Amino acid sequence: MKISEIAARIGGEVFLNGQLDCEISDIRPIEKAGPGELSFLANMDYERYLTITKAGVVILSEKQSTLTFAQIIHKNPYLAFAKAAQLFQKNNTTFTGVHSLAYVDPTAELGKDITILPFAFVGKGAKIGPRVFIHSGAYIGEFAEIEEDSTIMPHVFIGERVRLGKRVLVHANAVIGGDGFGFAVGENEIVKVPQTGTVVLEDDVEVGPLTSIDRAALDVTRIGRGTKLDSKVHIGHNVQVGKHCMFAAFTGIAGSTRIGDWVLMGGHSGTAGHIEIADRTKIAGMTGVTNDTETNVTYTGFPAIPAPEWRRLQVHQRKLPEYAKMIKNLEKRIADLEQQVSASTKSSS
């Protein structure tokens, strides 16, 4: 692909800077890239490499005509790099079509140009859109629907009636549409409440390895467009997650909680059930949110409080031994004073 075509595809501006609009063969880090290769500078720690890089073209946020290589100008070079990197992704696939060692129910509907590898299982009435890739050992339940260009990695479980949008990527061993954790508790028994709802993953959702998203009790557990879940996230039943959220590993969302758009959650964080997390809330790692949150606020700790207050309390907590000493010292000084005052009162009487 030529420099100008890459620029057009990633929404950047070409600045050839006197160089040829040459063919680019790969993307590499700035200190390793050579002629005919693309690199980028997003982190100023690496600025020194600009004068010595051998890259054929570099993505920068501003034109630098004193440098000697071709440039693609984009206000967010890391984003531009990510888009460019996708253009150069290689596909190692051994096979396309439905492999003879896969099991596909005869009532399943298969789109064009799909791939279904050995030991994958596609249940009755499932609808698989064009160019969907179903890896070895993946399980697609009855009447599940997967739209075009989605990828299901090995050993993924997609439960019955679950619906996936376009370009959804589900990593190995994830479980989409297992039963929600719903029980009625009697005096001598715990009785399962059948979980008859389902799960919807909207377009461009990515689900990490070993992540689970439970089906709703009656309605739908939903993950909004473009949201990215890391490994080992757990989403309880009836949860609604908005668009463009990012949840790190071990994030847990308890049942029926509603989460807005662009919410960030750190590793080992969690929320209680039945609460509302506002748009653009940030939740730090190891933080447990027990109440509704406010937009654009960062929360930390358990129970979660706004991060600046949490940091202030941390400072005070570290000083507790000092405060204890101060209190004891004050007590002694007061006792002394009381004695002196009492003595002087007596002596003056």
Next chain:
Amino acid sequence: MKISEIAARIGGEVFLNGQLDCEISDIRPIEKAGPGELSFLANMDYERYLTITKAGVVILSEKQSTLTFAQIIHKNPYLAFAKAAQLFQKNNTTFTGVHSLAYVDPTAELGKDITILPFAFVGKGAKIGPRVFIHSGAYIGEFAEIEEDSTIMPHVFIGERVRLGKRVLVHANAVIGGDGFGFAVGENEIVKVPQTGTVVLEDDVEVGPLTSIDRAALDVTRIGRGTKLDSKVHIGHNVQVGKHCMFAAFTGIAGSTRIGDWVLMGGHSGTAGHIEIADRTKIAGMTGVTNDTETNVTYTGFPAIPAPEWRRLQVHQRKLPEYAKMIKNLEKRIADLEQQVSASTKSSS
């Protein structure tokens, strides 16, 4: 199924209230149910729907003869609903019998009316009871035993010699009987201690997706009758869990701990190893229990303490900045007093 038959099966009392003992076709939420459908009222937030519901029959805790529909009376309507819902569960199964794409060792013993789907593996000497359902891609190890009416979802691992009771449900990608985390540490090496024990899941246990229960070093890791584990729970080797417990997602129990009956654990909670958790202990989310607990007490925090004390400490912690200010203010007032008293002592001498 007729209203009277449903009532009999769920242990409720029929109150036809002048209506026919008609055939009921499905269960739906009270605001959506129509004629010929069953609903329930367990949560008073929904009481207003009683006057407008179109349901053919509603489960209530007390007879209400002013309402116009048939009723089933049960002291715990949610429990009664859960039982009724199970009567209406549909089975989407494509297939019964042993599928030709499954692998079943010739020495395995198979009960009547079992289902084994494509790509499931049943090892030598395994015993599979009547009506057991083994889903696609599940693995049943050598000499494992699964009693009647149990269900093993896709990609579950049941290790060798593991024993499952009746009506056990193991969700997708769970691992029952992986090795315990047992090692002997030398100066220059860490040596694995072979984990030669096993796991027993008693009747009516439910194990969530991606949950792991490690086999004992020598004896048995045991989960008691009716206990329900959510997604991504981890149970270490040699742990004994009692009956009717419920553990939420990311609960972790370290090795050799003993847990009583009816214990509740919240999300992201855990216990140290080699301790005793008393019957009916409640452990809040994000709580780490490091010592034995007492019956009927709720614990919170890390290290865990009784919840009322934890809440009190939280209030004080939030006031730390105020306390610090008070201490500084007192110090100033004492310094002033000391000066005045010292001055007055001098002046009076």
Next chain:
Amino acid sequence: MKISEIAARIGGEVFLNGQLDCEISDIRPIEKAGPGELSFLANMDYERYLTITKAGVVILSEKQSTLTFAQIIHKNPYLAFAKAAQLFQKNNTTFTGVHSLAYVDPTAELGKDITILPFAFVGKGAKIGPRVFIHSGAYIGEFAEIEEDSTIMPHVFIGERVRLGKRVLVHANAVIGGDGFGFAVGENEIVKVPQTGTVVLEDDVEVGPLTSIDRAALDVTRIGRGTKLDSKVHIGHNVQVGKHCMFAAFTGIAGSTRIGDWVLMGGHSGTAGHIEIADRTKIAGMTGVTNDTETNVTYTGFPAIPAPEWRRLQVHQRKLPEYAKMIKNLEKRIADLEQQVSASTKSSS
């Protein structure tokens, strides 16, 4: 195997103590072992069993000629037991060779004496060393390499180009080489950064069930020789873990962090990304490390601090209500004093 041969193989000294160098058939706990069986004493709680055990030979740290059985002397009896136990491990394997129900790409290279069970998938160009055991349903990606004597349990995912050393053991449903969680965030979109690096597990690494180790963005995520990971550990992309570490269940390491040798991490603990954990650091359960650590120090809490300081702060925190009362009491006494002093000043003026 004779007593003398066992001693030689585990690096212990034989002390027959007047007994025959007899054949040993099994290993059992000291209170249960009989003639012809080996046991050990590592924990002094069990010392009383020495006088009543029926074991044929016992591993002890020092010769005890007053006892009546043969002994193997080793300075670390538990380590010696672990090594001996491995000598007695039974192999239940039904089958060796490549099963006809496995899928092995014709371009894969297979070593001698390997086992590949039904429904395992071995991708193109993969290299499988001698005596490697690939269990039912395991997935080995394109160009992955697995060295001799390694074991891959059911439903494990080994991604493309991932490399495993000798004697590596990966437990059921683990995911090695899923994509790292790397995204570029734009104003209206989150764009995936292709994760084109890989993962290396060095010799003797053990990976627990449901554990995930993400592939690096560009280079290598590495787990050092002899390191043991429990169930449900997560290792982010570009992380470097040293040798002989042990991480308990739910440990999470965020991207690009470097971890030294012999580091211990407790359950539900985690580290931030891009930090350095020094050799022999110990991190307690439920602890979140946000900064670099020092060698040989134990850390606790969130944010993690050295354990002795954390314990001291815990004591003070529990006393907060008392401190609050003391402050209020001092305030009252000061107010009294102020009144008295003011009165006496007035009266003396």
